[in-house]
Amino acid sequence: MNTELPPGLAxxxxxxxxxxxxxxxxxxxxxxxxxxxxxxxxxxxxxxPDPGYVHRGEEKMAEYRNYITNIPHLERPVIHxxxxxxxxxxxxxxxxxxxxxPERAKYIRVIAAExxxxxxxxxxxAIYGIFLGHSTMFMWPAGDxxxxxxxxxxxxxxxxxxAHFVPGGVRNDLPxxxxxxxxxxxxxxxxxxxxxxxxxxxxxxxxxxxxxxxxLSREDAIRLGTTGSVLRASGVDYDIRKKEPxxxxxxxxxxxxxxxxxxxxxxxxxxxxxxxxxxxxxxxALQKMPKSGSVRVxxxxxxxxxxASVYKRVESGRGSLGCYIVSDKKPEPYRVKxxxxxxxxxxxxxxxxxxEKLGNMPSVxxxxxxxxxxxxx
Amino acid sequence: xxxxxxxxxALNSGIKHLAIKRFTLRYPEEKLKFVGDGYQxxxxxxxxxxxxxxxxxxxxxxxxxxxLCSIACEGVAEAIAMVKVPNEWKQNKKAxxxxxxxxxxxxxxxxxxxxxxYALYMTNDYELSxxxxxxxxxxxxxxxxxxxxSQDSEIKxxxxxxxxx
Numbered sequence: 001m002n003t004e005l006p007p008g009l010a011x012x013x014x015x016x017x018x019x020x021x022x023x024x025x026x027x028x029x030x031x032x033x034x035x036x037x038x039x040x041x042x043x044x045x046x047x048x049p050d051p052g053y054v055h056r057g058e059e060k061m062a063e064y065r066n067y068i069t070n071i072p073h074l075e076r077p078v079i080h081x082x083x084x085x086x087x088x089x090x091x092x093x094x095x096x097x098x099x100x101x102p103e104r105a106k107y108i109r110v111i112a113a114e115x116x117x118x119x120x121x122x123x124x125x126a127i128y129g130i131f132l133g134h135s136t137m138f139m140w141p142a143g144d145x146x147x148x149x150x151x152x153x154x155x156x157x158x159x160x161x162x163a164h165f166v167p168g169g170v171r172n173d174l175p176x177x178x179x180x181x182x183x184x185x186x187x188x189x190x191x192x193x194x195x196x197x198x199x200x201x202x203x204x205x206x207x208x209x210x211x212x213x214x215x216l217s218r219e220d221a222i223r224l225g226t227t228g229s230v231l232r233a234s235g236v237d238y239d240i241r242k243k244e245p246x247x248x249x250x251x252x253x254x255x256x257x258x259x260x261x262x263x264x265x266x267x268x269x270x271x272x273x274x275x276x277x278x279x280x281x282x283x284x285a286l287q288k289m290p291k292s293g294s295v296r297v298x299x300x301x302x303x304x305x306x307x308a309s310v311y312k313r314v315e316s317g318r319g320s321l322g323c324y325i326v327s328d329k330k331p332e333p334y335r336v337k338x339x340x341x342x343x344x345x346x347x348x349x350x351x352x353x354x355x356e357k358l359g360n361m362p363s364v365x366x367x368x369x370x371x372x373x374x375x376x377x
Numbered sequence: 378x379x380x381x382x383x384x385x386x387a388l389n390s391g392i393k394h395l396a397i398k399r400f401t402l403r404y405p406e407e408k409l410k411f412v413g414d415g416y417q418x419x420x421x422x423x424x425x426x427x428x429x430x431x432x433x434x435x436x437x438x439x440x441x442x443x444x445l446c447s448i449a450c451e452g453v454a455e456a457i458a459m460v461k462v463p464n465e466w467k468q469n470k471k472a473x474x475x476x477x478x479x480x481x482x483x484x485x486x487x488x489x490x491x492x493x494x495y496a497l498y499m500t501n502d503y504e505l506s507x508x509x510x511x512x513x514x515x516x517x518x519x520x521x522x523x524x525x526x527s528q529d530s531e532i533k534x535x536x537x538x539x540x541x542x
Contacts, residue, residue: 064452065452065453066452068487069449069451069452069453069487070452071485071487072453072454072483072485072487073453136391143400143401144400146400146402146532147532147539150409150531150532153411153429154411154412154427155427156427157415157416157427157428157429157430157486157499158429158430158484161483161485163485163486163487171424171425171486171490172416172424172425172426172427172428173424173425173426173427174427175412175413175427175428176412178427184534185532185534185539188534188539195390198386198387198389198390199387199390199391200387202383202386202387203383203384203387204379204380204383204384205384205387207383294424295424296423296424298423
């Protein structure tokens, strides 16, 4: 009798030295995902990331809603970076419907997206700090994040999940006197995050724990298809804001940050350098923004796209975030596909952890700038 | 930089904070100040007015019972139901008005964008917790009441750091 068991149920021959360890899927260990680690003593032999615990079917949900009512649920995968996850969708729908966005709305969008990138990065930095046992680095970013959340609340009316971008511009104009408040708080924010250098990034204890762990070479970073901070920490100068400028990014003065080391320290430093760059972008955008004008194009109710498809991508807090929309002359999109940076960076994890000590796992895993909910969509 | 000076610098940057004011907001004794009276929408220009997206406010003398807010909410949260109101208004012969379930509402404000008659706005009220699920359902009569929201503190930046003052 042929007793072949389905895969997964068959017993595997186990080496006595190897122990299998589940990290997660409980939230405090790893976010909403599981990492199956095989260890030999203190060293990791193999690692298998197991995402998918918070799959919500965002892409399927998008097929049953029209172009406007898709907005509130599409930003749920990354509530802290909700402007950036909506950005490619909104740019795509605008191209499908053939809408020209007013100049002032473009600047408001750039300011909101950069503020949101900082909010996300501060949240990530807080988690990165606490997973390395540095509880001051949990408290400081979590507190200073409030400066920018306050600005976004004044701008959009919500502290997270703003639902601010719509095809055709933004939902509402800036409140009166916003420019002064924004400039004051962003300047203070920049001064604060520069203080993080002494306590965190130049701290010899952090450098000892993260330098030369999980090194990703330039060639591997390109071959694995990583993006964003992971790619730029490995020495590849690739930023969507520079390579495929959307809205008004080509008129703004900023630079991309590249480090050559490719280790966990470089990967954690790139988002911090990006935040300093974001402060420059916000200041420059506030300066160049037209002082008055329309911020939203009036759309017909239930707008319909043509028989076309469109792919747009933006640089989010984690890397390139793309949105592919297919329309078939109905008020609802035929298909919405999100290409998320978290999932693409997670692919590097098994390669980085092989041969590392188990104690280095949190620093390598969180340095990938990974957001489990976004990867599962 | 050698290890000793690095550690001393790190400790020093923390110790500096003993002299800096506390940034924490002491909720519920202190409450945040918002801009404006809540998110509103002007259908003639098609642009909203910046404000906090909190509990809704319904103007009974403007509502026509057209159900556009309920239709806008269908794909989002299905929080709005149209219910009968006892007295009939001359612009609202059907005598139906929205009733909002705050257990479902996501505060996106798309219902406010959908209203063409200046009848539905949002207010600064965000303290909506209740002991029962029924308590979260706001009838048209409850939505008519303008909330009292105390707002006192906003972020102040001084030479000794930022505070909620």
